[in-house]
Amino acid sequence: MKPDDVRRLAHALPEVLEGAHNGHPDFRVGGRIFATLWVDEERVVLRLTPAQQAASCEAEPDLFRAVEGAWGRRGWTSLDLWDAGEDTLAAALLAAWRGVAAAAYDRI
Template identity: 30%
Template sequence: MITINTFRKLALSFPETIEEPHFEKTAFKVKKKIFATYDPKNQTACIKLSEIDQNVFSSADKTIIYPVNNKWGKQGWTLIELKKVNKDLFIDALITAYCEVAPQKLADKMRPNDNK
């Protein structure tokens, strides 16, 4: 299970991430772009992924990670059931979402460097 404290700590550890209210949710943004939101009522995260990444993460378990059931889901917005998700899988998905919206220089700081 991922708590809001764990979610917040992870998201805010990414370069230049800020936390702001977003309607009844909490949004995590980089350079004014949302990469994740937290919904306390449903204990879910919603993250922004590419279509390919959305398919990859959803294939792990469609009852835990799945596209939003509307036009936003077709644009890569993906729900994660925080009561059920494995922490390592959540971290991988959150990093991937951050890299999807962050400028290249910031995203590169989060990706492993094969040349080291």
């Protein structure tokens, strides 16, 4: 997968807007970031729950890893794009989107 695939799949989710955070493109729903794209590193950082993070890292340790420090302990997770398939990327984006949308709108 490539950074353009992240954009395509993220924008396919309802009410997603693209912005920027610390010089990196990000994707938001309800004004909250659910994914940040690191174009040069070909990875996406996703806001997962700690349980989703643990399951993803255990299931596919070559693709997923917790972000270092406090952000990672809160569930922020890196997904390396070069070996990720479309189904894996789409599922990870959807999981991150659902969690943020639920909190933002208290309805999903």
